[in-house]
Amino acid sequence: MTITGPRKDATIHATHPRDAAAPVVPPGSRRVGVGIDEVHLDPSGFWGHRQHTNRRATLEHCRSWMEQLGWLENFDRVARGDRTTGRPGWQFSDSEVYKLLEAMAWELGRLPDDDLQQTYDTLVERVRAAQDADGYLNTAFGHPGLPARYSDMAMGHELYNIGHLLQAAVARLRTHGTDALVETAKRAADHVWAEFGEYGRPSICGHPEIEVGLMEFGRALKDDRYIRQAALFLERRGHGILPVRPLLSAEYFQDDQPIRSATVLRGHAVRALYLSAAAVDAAVDDGDLDFVDTLERQWAHTVERRTYLTGGMGSRHQDEGFGDDFELPADRAYCETCAGVGSVMFAWRLYLATGDVRYADLIERTLFNVIATSPSEDGRAFFYANPLQQRVRASAPDEGVNARAEGGSRAPWFDVSCCPTNVARTFASLAAYSAADDDGDAVLLQYMAGRVAVAGYTMDVETQYPVDGRIRITVVEAPTSGRLRLRIPSWSAAASLAVSGRSPQQVGPGWAHVEDLVTGDVVDLDLDVAPRLTWPDPRIDAVRASVAVERGPLVLCVESTDLPPGVDLQDIAIDTTSAPRIHGDGAEIDVRVRMTRNTPPGRVPYGAPSATTARKRIPVSLIPYHRWAERWPTTMRVFLPVE
Amino acid sequence: MTITGPRKDATIHATHPRDAAAPVVPPGSRRVGVGIDEVHLDPSGFWGHRQHTNRRATLEHCRSWMEQLGWLENFDRVARGDRTTGRPGWQFSDSEVYKLLEAMAWELGRLPDDDLQQTYDTLVERVRAAQDADGYLNTAFGHPGLPARYSDMAMGHELYNIGHLLQAAVARLRTHGTDALVETAKRAADHVWAEFGEYGRPSICGHPEIEVGLMEFGRALKDDRYIRQAALFLERRGHGILPVRPLLSAEYFQDDQPIRSATVLRGHAVRALYLSAAAVDAAVDDGDLDFVDTLERQWAHTVERRTYLTGGMGSRHQDEGFGDDFELPADRAYCETCAGVGSVMFAWRLYLATGDVRYADLIERTLFNVIATSPSEDGRAFFYANPLQQRVRASAPDEGVNARAEGGSRAPWFDVSCCPTNVARTFASLAAYSAADDDGDAVLLQYMAGRVAVAGYTMDVETQYPVDGRIRITVVEAPTSGRLRLRIPSWSAAASLAVSGRSPQQVGPGWAHVEDLVTGDVVDLDLDVAPRLTWPDPRIDAVRASVAVERGPLVLCVESTDLPPGVDLQDIAIDTTSAPRIHGDGAEIDVRVRMTRNTPPGRVPYGAPSATTARKRIPVSLIPYHRWAERWPTTMRVFLPVE
Structure with a gap:
């Protein structure tokens, strides 16, 4: 009845009929993650509760801070041709608006709501109005009183911003279809193609993100140009084309060596992780198993030697970067929340490409100990850095805009405020990482209380996990064929699996398969969550x-x-x-x-x-x-x- | 014959006839360090060898790099009213020229040399020619094509630069007397008084240094205005008057609390140490024993909880700053060479103020393990940071300008190149820290092979220290009264002291006194330098x-x-x-x-x-x-x- 299967399966391709409502859908992949509309998290469960708080509190929290600080008004200023100087916010503040739009799009897909829809539409309209006739869209460059377009490829973040716009558009495309945001994104992507395409300027953006945005936008629209553009950016990188300055080295930008030549992630952690995620997309779409293998080895080296117990990545404050192998201080661990998001992005793509359980294991570690750590219980304050030791009692939480919350208390907002909106979009699309269809098998990857429909199964998952290790899966509907595959976490020393009251079987870390399930069957997985050293x-x-x-x-x-x-x-x-x-x-x-x-x-x-x-x-x-x-x-x- | 005395003596004041040729001469101090002309280091000894290399190689190395990079030419550009943009070097590059002039001044005082004198004179003339009619002197502000004077008090370093000019002038005043450099410094200091004095703008410089420069310049010229100006800068600090930005906090600038209220050194290490050195000067000149006591307690807390085994200070790369108590990572230890210099400056002033042996102990630790570590054997490459662990084999030394040598190899020059010239001026004036006259007693603080004349004694010090613990002191000339006081280092578990062949006596850490010495006496101190855990x-x-x-x-x-x-x-x-x-x-x-x-x-x-x-x-x-x-x-x- 239950077996423990191989760690991975090298085949990549298979055929699936439709795009799931998910952030990543490699065409023709043997493995497809569930759509967010196929999972309903129980709001009393660990993750359902957080998703609910995110929707109820965090979305409006982010929107109102950006309104208050003028980051939304920046779009209006460009739209009306305002020439006054003193634009508020960093050059990447537009991206926070796009990440918020992405979070809203997933939430609207998960559960429609008129008020939220109206907030979304209003925001989209303000963004759209700032777009130039040729598709260029940016509030910090390229308009009167601002530096010229693409005058600072290393730190200008113009393409980085557009990458986030494209990810937001993907969320909308996969949950709704074309709308004003998607059209805006399309014009922006076309502008990028015209400017940086095969016959355009052979440059790259200092902060990777456009690559992963273009890849998925191209997949969602089935437009190969965007995918080719992403591939161009990936191939151009690593040849030292970005200008460097003291403390902003080629390594910081991952411009020190071609992606295919690297052996480990290095430099700025978020940059490295976003770039690697896009590289997996490109490797998979090309059916380039060698490249996938290279990226797996980079991931493995990084996890084995440059990763914290929490799954956090990035040991250095100075450049928000990876340190040397085994340089993992607890007190000065940077472990930026956004690097946690980037790590989930990278690992998830490698899971889809390979089926290896290790990727889902790291995602679990990162979700529970980095992503879940950032927001406060009320969803209105956040950690930017996530150290493993706090030596000095923090001062009381600051109610204003924080430099970077290094002081041991969550802050409502930051001068560089990438983390709150990154948490918001991750929570809104969280269900997509919980289960997958692997060539007809239903795979449960993360144990989130709720109902999930995958590979013909509909299952109710009841659990107090992670506080309790007992997970009861009731088969509400079963397909005529196809196994249920369960992830047994690597930390699980003793786990038992029982089907419909039959005698439990011990299962070890890796995959456990259950065959011949029928409607009404109850699968009881019992993981040992006793505290351990x-x-x-x-x-x-x-x-x-x-x-x-x-x-x-x-x-x-x-x-x-x-x-x-x-x-x-x-x-x-x-x-x-x-x-x-x-x-x-x-x-x-x-x-x-x-x-x-x-x-x-x-x-x-x-x-x-x-x-x-x-x-x-x-x-x-x-x-x-x-x-x-x-x-x-x-x-x-x-x-x-x-x- | 030998006794172990008290750790310190609280009396500050006594009377001495003349200024020693030394960087610090508190007027009327009970303790006066020797002048550099009163010590002749043996060029084959540990320190004499380094001083010789410094003179022979480092001075010209620094000069030629600054010529090559245009940092000297910056003065010519200002002098001739050049309006072209693109000034090379940071806003503090002038200070490197002044630190080099200080090193040259000490070296000329130590041992005159026509070539060196001519190089010095030429440099001084180029500096002088750039001075404005009202005394303002700066090549990065206040002239056509440059930002306005004092338009960036936090990071402009204008007063910082002048502070170094004044220290160079002190070296010249105490070894030679007035010259063109001293006159230039006087006009610059008068300009500072006019601009920032009692009726001037109530501001401070983001990087302390002007304070310590003005204090000693005022002492050397016996001009109280400069000392009052230094006191004004010290008193203004700590009230949050400098504008802060993310990652450049009030603490970074020591502008978070008044010096008298602080309990420990914090923020940027070099800034904190230079400021503290000036504070001791002010406290001593005011006879303010409470303030001295406060500074002693700040020093003690810093040494006990924020200092490396090497004496290095500064745990963080991000802000070149002190970390929290006991945050002392070996691999990411910053331990900037200049912080080592600053630590010697602070500790030396506290020694002069209190006579406490602990200050001389820390100076020894810092000299041997931070300052001596920075330069290469040939005096033409330097460490900027001095970590206690190198995890990754460095790439070959870079022959060009380095960002900051973090990679485990010494570099000939840096983008921010404060350390080479700081080492140069410290080596040139090193002998001044070796001995002192404490109210008529001759105190040997650091065991440097050579001849020293202090408090009426002339002594030959023969030793292979620190490789060998045997130190032979031959009394060439003895005064009619006054003891010889020897520092027994805190690490010394077993030390013996013998006079002219009489039976040795065990002495413990602290001070050992030898009385009734006469010409021809030989004092043999034997310190146990066996390796220890x-x-x-x-x-x-x-x-x-x-x-x-x-x-x-x-x-x-x-x-x-x-x-x-x-x-x-x-x-x-x-x-x-x-x-x-x-x-x-x-x-x-x-x-x-x-x-x-x-x-x-x-x-x-x-x-x-x-x-x-x-x-x-x-x-x-x-x-x-x-x-x-x-x-x-x-x-x-x-x-x-x-x-």
């Missing part, structure tokens, strides 16, 4: 002799708030002779309070071995990392020293 | 469960070059059951080669405890950290994991 690779110097506690897919952390009075977070050490125990939605573990060495006054903090005197053992509780700093500013640690 | 404070997460090896004042390191073939630096762990042994000018220690865990492909590098299999014990050699990357690009570690 996780050790870092010894090459990660920054967390040597420390362990983390995980529970199912959740990384846990200790906040100072949960320590007894008088105990400092920097003075506790885990007693690994005791196992962590379940406690609320987190865990409890025994620690010893260390007596830290007192350096003689005015001496550097290095000398004779520390004479640590362990005090009595006390239990401390850990909460899911994604909930940290929700109560009030604290100090926090994911990795705890071992006694 | 040094453990970090357990609150420094980044180097947990790791140790460093030190030898006397030298921090040692392992370079990959010195490992057997096939052994990777990231795979070795120290066997602390064996003691480190002397080996060349470094040490040798036994290590085990760990078998690092192989993360399953495509998995994050965290999981079950690593199954490490220790292989056979092998010895590896360590070299002084200041010599790393001298042979060819390597990987390097100061802290080694403990097995």
Whole structure:
């Protein structure tokens, strides 16, 4: 009845009748993700709740901040030929509007709503009105009082902005069809083709995004020109054509070597991830298995040596970039929320291309521990960076525009505010990553409570996951053929699978297949989410002799708030002779309070071995990392020293 | 005969007849450092050799780079009213010229030379010719084709530049007397007083330096106006008057709180250290012991929690700044060379103010492990940042202008090239930090081979220090009264002191006094420089469960070059059951080669405890950290994991 299958299947192509209502639909792919209209998340589930908050609070939160700051007005100024100087916002602020439009488009596709529709239409009209006759669309360049078009390819972000417009248009095309936004996007893409196409200027944009936008827009419209344009941008990159400056190196822009020659992701993390996502699209559309293989190896190197326990990517604040292999400091982890989004984009495309379970595993890790961490419970404040250690109790959350929230509290908005709208569009399209049709098999990738229709199956998924490991899948409708395939997460030491009350079978990490299901069958998957200790690779110097506690897919952390009075977070050490125990939605573990060495006054903090005197053992509780700093500013640690 | 005295003596004031030829001479101070003309370093000694290389190679190296890049020509352009745009260099490039002039002035004072004098005179003339009639002097602002004077107080560096001009003039005043440079500096300082004085604009410069320059210039000229101006700048700071931008916060500029209210150094490290040095000057001149005490406490907090084993300061690349307490990563340690210079400036002033041996201890640590590390053996390439770990073998040294040498090899010049000229002026005036007259006692602070005349003593210091701990001091001339005071370094576990063959006496860290010396006496100090293991404070997460090896004042390191073939630096762990042994000018220690865990492909590098299999014990050699990357690009570690 159940079997554990191979890790991956190299075949790429198969035939599917229609485009799913999803962000990525490679034509003729053997694997197709579900459309967002094929999944209905339970609003009381972990993800359904967040999706609901996103719709109810975050969309309007983003819109009103952009209105207040003049980022929307920028479109009106261009439309009316305003020549006054002092345009508010960075050169990429247009993209925030497009990401918001993308989020709204997915939400309208998921669940129509007149008010939301009207807000969307009004926004689209303001954007459309700013478009030039030749399709050029930008509020920071190319108009009176602004720098000339394409006068700063390295940092101007003009094509980056259009990439986001195209992704928004894809959301609309796949959930609705052509509308004013799609028409606007089409004119913008045609302008890009005229300007940068085979006979245009052989340049690229400093921030990749246009590539992934053009690829999917071309797929959605079945217009090969856009795909060729994306391929041109991809091929031009890596030959050092962007001007560099101190601290903005060719590597920062991924312009240091051709994508096919690289062995690992490097430079600015979001740039690297968006670019890699587009590269998978191009490789798949070309049926270029060698290129897919190259990208898989780049991904693997990056995950094995440049990725945090949370799935976060980007170790450096200075250039928002990847560090060297095993340079993974907990306190200065950058782990930009947008890099989490980019990582999901890259991994999802590799999953569709290869069927490898590892991609879905990393997506789960990233969703629960990076993407879910960014927004506050109310959906109106966000983390930009997601460090794994907070040394200093943050000041109270700032109600204004933050530089970049580095201080241990979520902020309502940022000077560079890429993260809130990126979270918004990801939550709105989240269901698309939950399941896939793999050549007729129904594959459940992420366990989200709700109803899902895929590959002829309709299934109700009931679960309190990730707090509880029990997942009940009731087959409401079954196809005449086609298996159900379940992802058994890599962290799962013991999992059992039972069908309709028959005796459970143990299943190991990877894929578990269930055959011959009929309507009414109940599949019970029981994953062991008992808290466990996780050790870092010894090459990660920054967390040597420390362990983390995980529970199912959740990384846990200790906040100072949960320590007894008088105990400092920097003075506790885990007693690994005791196992962590379940406690609320987190865990409890025994620690010893260390007596830290007192350096003689005015001496550097290095000398004779520390004479640590362990005090009595006390239990401390850990909460899911994604909930940290929700109560009030604290100090926090994911990795705890071992006694 | 020998005694160990108190750590410090709170009295500040005493009377001295004349200004020493030294960078810092607080009027009426109880302690006065020696003049550079009172010390003759042996060119074969550790420091004498470097001073010789500095004079012979570095001065001309800096001059020719600045000529080649047009930073000198900038003065000519202003002088001839050139209106063309495209001025080369940053807005602070003038200061590099002034730091070079300061280095030349000290060198001319130390040992006159016609060629050097002519080079100096020519440079001074080019600078002088660019000065406006009202004393304003700057090549990046205030002239045709350039931004207006003082139009960017936060980042314009106009006053910063002048601060360096004043320090150069102090060097000239104290070694020679008035000349064209001094006159130019006087006009510039008068202009600053007219512009920013009691009735001028109440502003400050984003980069402190004018304060420390004005203080000493005022002392050297006995002109109280300059000292009042410095005090005004110091008092204005900390009230948020500089405009801030994302990533350039008030803290970055030390404009977040008044100097008197701060408890620790924070923000941009060089800025913080230069400012603090000036604050000590002001406190001492005012006889304000409370303020001195505040600054001592800021220094102590900074040293105890924000300082590297090398004495390096500044943990962050992003803002070249101090991090949080105990945020001291080895691999991303910034430890800018200029911050090392700033730290010596701050600590030296606190030593003069208090007589506390701790300041001289930190100066020694910083000189041997930061300042001596920056220049290459030939004095023609430099480190800007001084990390304690190099993970990736650097590419070959770049012969051109480097962004900031972050890549593990010294560079001949930088886009921001503050460090080479800062090293040059420090080496040229180095002898001034070696000894002091403390109310009639002769104090030897740093053991530099050569002859020193201080407090009536003339002494020959013979030593191979720091490689050898034996220091022989021959009294060539002795005063009728006054003791000899010797610094016994804090790292010295066992030291013995013997006078003229009498039986040696054990002395502990701190001060050792020798009384009743007469001409011909020989004092033998024997410090134990056997290699020793040094453990970090357990609150420094980044180097947990790791140790460093030190030898006397030298921090040692392992370079990959010195490992057997096939052994990777990231795979070795120290066997602390064996003691480190002397080996060349470094040490040798036994290590085990760990078998690092192989993360399953495509998995994050965290999981079950690593199954490490220790292989056979092998010895590896360590070299002084200041010599790393001298042979060819390597990987390097100061802290080694403990097995």
